[in-house]
Amino acid sequence: MPRNAIGREIPKEVDGRVLKPFKGAYVDLKPGHFAPMVMRPAKWGTSKLLPSIDDAFAKTGLKDGACLSFHHHLRNGDGVLNMVMAVAERRGLKGLKLAQSAIFPVHEPVCRLIENGTITSIEGSTNGPVGRIITEGKMKGTAIMRSHGARSRAIQMGDVKIDGAFVAAPVADAYGNANGRSGPAACGPLGYALADSMFAENVVVVTDNLQPYMVTPPIISQACVDYVVKVDSIGDPKAISSGTTEVATDEQSLKIARGAADLVDALGLVRDGIGFQAGAGGASLAAIGLLGELMKKRGVKARFAHGGITKDMIRMQKEGLIDWIIDTQSFDMESAQSLLTNPKHAEINPDIYANPFNRGQLVNMLDFGFLGATEIDIDFNVNVNTHSDGYLLHGIGGHQDVAAGAKHCIIVCPTRRKNWPIVMERVTNVTTPGECIDAIVTEEGIAINPARDDMLEKARAANLPVKDIQELAKIALQKAGGVKPGEPEYFDRVVGVIEWRDGTVIDVVRQLKRKGG
């Protein structure tokens, strides 16, 4: 079987889809064109309001095999994906493709729809229970996974053709202008639905908060919207924040956080005018807190923090440590509320954030980014999709994007979780190639990618506990009990494809043989 540039076996074809093997992080960024968007002039004087989701299916003519898209700004509080898919099931639709930007435990009903053939393939982040049954081979087709930036690119270039985009809108007017800033389910930004709204054949705004014309800013614009449906509730914003968006307080995480803050300091990045991204991991958030203390002491101010925004960043901004909050998604209600009233809290969309094929992404402006890992190997390849037992449980999020863009990409993670080593010889699956990873900070020390002499020198000059990554892997194995866990056993069948940002395939996920099954 052919192997890609980092040695992963990539089949030539999966489920009728030709796979282009990954060639390197920056190789396949070639000029191209957007897919031509659909123009459908609205007839003058026509109302876009429909009484129900069911009417939206009827009016748009969505049928078997259609690709339906959803955004994840409401995260584990989203009510719209389940609501729309229940209608699809009631209407007896089969063979649908789900093109969500991410999926959460709340979307467990999707499992049944996969098992009964309502949904047969996915183009989108497959987290939690849905990922679990896909790994077990219960979906007829394949799950294609992309980073946030790559999803935007793929929609814009026509790799993903959306028949019906359903936009959960915390506030909208009857002509289709919508944003996420107010209403009972306010979620902050709404940009993950932007590419969908521009390129989908049919666009339906679903809102529980219909306001008089004109809702501004029109993050989702009337110029793209076919129909608007008013429902009782689009979800529960309290469930936006999940465990991963709380600052860590345990000793190990704090040790890692201290290491990460020390590394950033050693790199000379505690200074005026920097831009950074911290992700949602507890240790990352703790590290940012420590950096904040340093900044305060030295009287310096970051120019911007991008995220996934948490209440802690809003607090740091209030303390004068961050000039601008640049927000692609709010990770908690406090951040969502800040977007409405804080003049230095700006919303951007994932295209500007991370689309690798446009003329400039925000990630390229990051002085450093903290990222997590479920596994990292001695070539610095990082896995965030699968666990060591082979289960596909997480989406890519912005991992590939930040890693490829940030001037210093720092993985912040423990050497092991329970009896599973995290730093290891060979990751179960590769999400992000080692080429893009500059350093890893663990509770046992720091390893720096040999390609970054500059960073190594600075870290050593600051007397940081720098270790070879092979050494970290050894320690990890030791601490995890000294016995290498058995590798998962797979069938040949590919159930998931992990695309790199440019649409090439960095790895595939195969159907897992269940223990004893």
Place this chain on the structure above:
Amino acid sequence: MPRNAIGREIPKEVDGRVLKPFKGAYVDLKPGHFAPMVMRPAKWGTSKLLPSIDDAFAKTGLKDGACLSFHHHLRNGDGVLNMVMAVAERRGLKGLKLAQSAIFPVHEPVCRLIENGTITSIEGSTNGPVGRIITEGKMKGTAIMRSHGARSRAIQMGDVKIDGAFVAAPVADAYGNANGRSGPAACGPLGYALADSMFAENVVVVTDNLQPYMVTPPIISQACVDYVVKVDSIGDPKAISSGTTEVATDEQSLKIARGAADLVDALGLVRDGIGFQAGAGGASLAAIGLLGELMKKRGVKARFAHGGITKDMIRMQKEGLIDWIIDTQSFDMESAQSLLTNPKHAEINPDIYANPFNRGQLVNMLDFGFLGATEIDIDFNVNVNTHSDGYLLHGIGGHQDVAAGAKHCIIVCPTRRKNWPIVMERVTNVTTPGECIDAIVTEEGIAINPARDDMLEKARAANLPVKDIQELAKIALQKAGGVKPGEPEYFDRVVGVIEWRDGTVIDVVRQLKRKGG
């Protein structure tokens, strides 16, 4: 010669361009596709900053025959169009096409460039001195005129292919994010450059106010920008406001204003929740002032005013008469400043405002719109492009768009100007077909389009001075001296094409025979 749906002679072809005759205001709105936008991935770590406009020409490879585009947010204060075109001339470029969104007296240097062959055709509003020499046949090719909405449509659909878009940016960062809200040349919105930035092959931001990353909101986005050039000054914002944006105070205009306000009142539109647009004419602005008094008296509040925003609307908003200001361009410095700080002053772009091929335009939400006219005829056809002497002196602006969209489109104008009748048997050129014009208010009375029984009934019920438009035309002729002015004499050659919103041709402008010449 073939005639279009309103009886105007339209040649089959002009200058190699096939002309589609106008079929009716709402006929040719067919589904279609956008032109595929160019994707050109920015190389990681590359700076977009260039030392000069000349370097931008060198880097982008703009050459003879290229189409260069500009926006008009700085109106008569714009310094960038002249600056860029001077560089083009110095570089010896020939046969360029100018695709500006509008042009002003300050752009008179363009005349010389037309006469020496640097510029040979235009796709954009041709006002003032440039229009004058085009009417006299001094440009080699043709001028194609479109409304603001149609310009956005034409760029999006590939009717206008821009090679180099130059964006005059009051504030920008080095990665290309820009808006018009701050800096020495703050002009408010910047949306007229949006379609250009998305669809042009090369996009150059020209700014006199370079700020640290990230300038938000990115009305012009880094995702589209190739280069950024810092210059000393992009223009003089004091010259944004021109004579047409001051409230009229003369007796005749006040009489017209009173008539317009009375008509709106008679139509039942002085009530809560309406949306309107007033344009920049002095009498319109005075009428809005009168309506404001009425609204105050009755304790009602408009939901939104759209414009071309003037300081008077900002004042009305402060007085509690307008909930939201929706802004496509600021007509004076006060309005531009308001956009930066007023949370209920929102910027939208001309696509949302008026592109007839998208799924919904703001103009469709207007309860009424006041528009001007240089001429209006007994079929309610309106001319805003040429004067009765045949000279092409004005752009279309949003005239066609508001007329086609607003629920009540009301022309506000005198019956004559000097010795020229304004209401007349047959307009010199048609910009907007009578089909879209619902009423005209003059100092001699009001005429209502026979197609609008509903309006006629209400106006009569309110005892307004309703007259037949033929009668108004007679009065106009009488007051203008009683002698019909001679019609302009033309050569056969077409020098200007007036497109309707959908790309069909509503009229052409022919080369004028100069008196005695």
